[in-house]
Amino acid sequence: MPHRSVDWLLAARAQANCLHRHVTDAGPRGVAEVVRRTGGLQAQAWRGAAYAVRARSTATTLADVSEAQEVDRSVVRGWFMRGTLQLVAVEDAGPLLGLLGPKQIKDTERRYGELGLTEAVRAEAADRLEEHLLTHGPTGRAELADVLVKAGLIKEPRGQAVYALIRHTGLLGRLCYGPGHDRDETWVAVRDWLGKPLVLEGDVEDLARRYLTAYGPATARDLATWSGLPVPTARAAVEAVATESFEIEGDVLVAVEDLPGSQAARLLGEFDAYLLGYQDRRQALADEHQRKVYPGGGMLRPAVVRAGRVIGTWRHADRSYELFGPQVDLADELADVARFAG
Template sequence: MQANCLARPVNDAGPGGVADVVRRTGGLQAQTWRGAAYAVRARSTATTSANVTHAQETERSVVRGWFMRGTLQLVATEDAGPLLGLLGAKLIKDTERRYGELGLPQRIRDQAADVLEEHLLAHGPGNRAELADVLVRAGLIPAPKGQAVYALIRYAGLLGRVCYGPGETWVAVSDWLGKPLVLEGDLETLAHRYLTAYGPATARDFATWAGLPVPQARRAITAVATESFDVDGADLHAVEDLPGCQDVRMLGEFDAYLLGYQNRFQDLPKSIFPGGGMLSPAVIKAGRAIGAWRHADLSTDLFEPADLTAELADLTRFAA
């Protein structure tokens, strides 16, 4: 909790606080915008939901796109190029079978990336339906429906050419950020940032979080770790031996704290991890999950007692 900013060391107000949280955590899970926003709230004391939107849409100090594991993440803008430089090619390779099932050979994918970028540069943000029509008119897909549309948008994103813009639209990165991304990154730097935000952790945890081969991840972790711990026979590594945190925190859906490791979330009860790729809002205390809660009415289902007064008040403040 301490490493992952859940002891709330980030006190900056406004969009600057949002960027600071995202930078310190190495990126936040963003399958849903609500989940990303509440992840920021859990790690700061002076930001609001509107600040998160402002940081992404107006200030553009954070970027929403496909990064670690090829899933949607909110990352600091300066980290987007290095992350894709390290991870993009492998994530594309890992998706080759699915591209084949969808009838999307590399020739079609590369043409689609060109077409999508050119359209977004000329017309600004576009939603899925609009971009689907663009791909159909270019003769790259037969119909404006199906999973091929999203797969081609994501492919352009993994090349660093497309990212999310306002709401559920996409934009050309070079236009949105004012310049193209430089796809160059250093693996040891990424390993150090991971341990700073998630340590103590194993090399396999880092491999799972990033989407890297385990041997490559292990070499990087070994090179940067300055602390090691034996926990139930497993070697865990860190860059700092931090004090514990006894706080209670209400995490949003798909929170990075639960997804930042190889398999820790898999032992959670069905109220938090129902399966099917879902991860519901959770209540944690002293690092352990002690219950679930619901966004709609802030109702809770606790496995053990906890005082949620301060967290419930802060959720109301954040949403105001």
């Protein structure tokens, strides 16, 4: 088994995760290709997902990301890996929910109980929400809350139960995000928006292979962390598909190919998938800088990465940046951020 350094590992992961900017297609096609190659992008902050596309492509724009989701519909925003919001390729939505949705629903049972959302209430809510969306099209949170209140399923339209029921219906594959972002976001019925219901069937070995393609070298626990799969399931799938093994500081990591690695510097958006794809983030980010990137409260700031290692943070508002060590030339990246934003 070959022995490799941490520097090699991080550079190889950066290349696997498309941070060498392999995707050269423009328009929605380029957006979908990035999303497909990475297995999905974290999208709890829509802007973060959009800038994750930029960091992995050369010709896409901010408008292209909206078009891919809202017009071309080649990508879907919904709850997938770990039950969190993701942007995934349309053909992956059904398989991912088939593999991950039931466990995420089970893992949310305690919260459902705290909110008084019984299985019967959740089932009725899913029917009512889907029926409304099929009839009325894209609908915002306030109107969906009104639907639930009028049906007698919840009492408080501003409470957390509204979002919990919307998310639950999404995990069933019956609704997803539609047009609009942030305060203007809406939801739509999947079978209307995509033209047909999702087929909720997935292959766990295929998921493991795609994960290792986009994040390897990695471990079974990394796959479990990224996806939300149980560790034993992830371990069996990884063992079935891995073709390369490497020893790095006493640990064995596996992959599906041996990559030379990327030395590129990239400005990542907030909640970038690269920084959420592994159980242990200490290799990519030194302990003394953790709070600068992960300040608490579930936040993950826009990061500067070079050769797979986090070397600083940056701000969208004024495109300023703070590096943790020696200066690096970011002129090309800053210019591309401006190009992307239009």
